[in-house]
Amino acid sequence: MARDYYDVLGVSRDAGPEELQQAFRRLARKNHPDVNHDPGAEERFKEINEAYSVLSDPNQRKKYDRFGEDFRQVPDDWEERVGAAAGGFRGGGGGSGRGRRTTWTTGGDVGDIGGGYGGFGGGGIDIEDLLGGMLGGGRARGRAGPIAGADQEAELPLTVEEAYRGGRRQVTLNGPDGPRTYTVNIPPGVTDGRRIRLAGEGGQGMGGGPQGDLYLVARLQPHPIFRVESRDIHVDLRLAPWEAALGATVPVPAPGGETKVTVPPGTSTGRRLRLRGEGMPDPRGRPGDLYAEVKIMVPPRLTDRERELFSELAQVSTFDPRRTTADNERASRR
Secondary structure, eight states: OOOOHHHHHTOOTTOOHHHHHHHHHHHHHHHOTTTOOOTTHHHHHHHHHHHHHHHTSHHHHHHHHHHGGGGGGSOTTHHHHHHHHTTTOTTOTTSOSSOOOEEEEETTEEEEEOSSSTTTTTTOOOHHHHHTTSSSOSOOTTOOSOBOOOOEEEEEEEOHHHHHHOEEEEEEEEETTEEEEEEEEEOTTOOTTOEEEETTOSSOOBTTOOOOOEEEEEEEOOOSSOEEETTEEEEEEEEOHHHHHHOEEEEEOOTTSOEEEEEOTTOOTTOEEEETTOSSOOTTSOOOOEEEEEEEOOOSSOOHHHHHHHHHHHHHOOOOTTSOHHHHHHHHHO
16 A cells, blocks of 8 residues: 555655655755765655655645545546536535445556445445546446447656656556556657556456557656756756856756856856757657756855955955846946
8 A cells, every 4th residue: 555645755644845845855955866865865866756756735635635545546636527417516415424435447557445425315326327427437228339438538647857868667557457558669758747648457348348548648757956847857956156147067967967058258147048959859759958047156164364355355355146147247347
């Protein structure tokens, strides 16, 4: 059984967005494989990413709180579907206090639906009738001839590095007959929301009908270093004051491996340096770009010599960061 996402992040069930983000950043930095070489760090890092990805999304978190580890099998509009099918009687009346419990399949996983719906006005509503058919699990009353199985979906969590590289991957999903493993070809540069089709792996057909398809939906997990926007990747570039002032060629992290960027003299915090084609690959077109956003860092503690040099610079420099650029240029020519 998967660990509770709240336990993974070490927060309470009523934790707010800021507390979740702080917990994620702390744990992600601690367990990132580039930093922590412990054999179990990579798995913990993926677990932390998955937990934050779900709990930081209000809709996903609501489903997780309601259905637990089976939440991925529940469609986003499950409340509206159940409410509409029940004629607006959700949670009312003098029923037994629990609806019928059943199971249904989506994306190769089995989830439990039912329990906690009230008595639906005491009418004994069948949850299988209400939710059946959403993704191919419904009943075919009064139909003749073969019926094709429905297409199904399951989420495929990926790190930024995995999405960048692509390649073959083994994916195991729980089905009605137990776990089943699929070999998936992930295209390099796959973007968030991209669907990968596994033909004939969806819902079972009826009356000799063909089986539906299974679609794996790529979900890029939050990353402590990279921020992905479409095919562009953003990363912070930390510079020493002298590197920013004098210019330098410095290393910058990238999903495909460390690269270098040239920093022009006189660079300030907030400036974005563009590395063309270093973003997400696109097998069918132009790759995205990598944007390194400058953040100037100062030594937390100065040596005696550093303090002496900074003091000398403060006395001879005419630069004032609170003046406009034009005023500073005029002052430097005096």
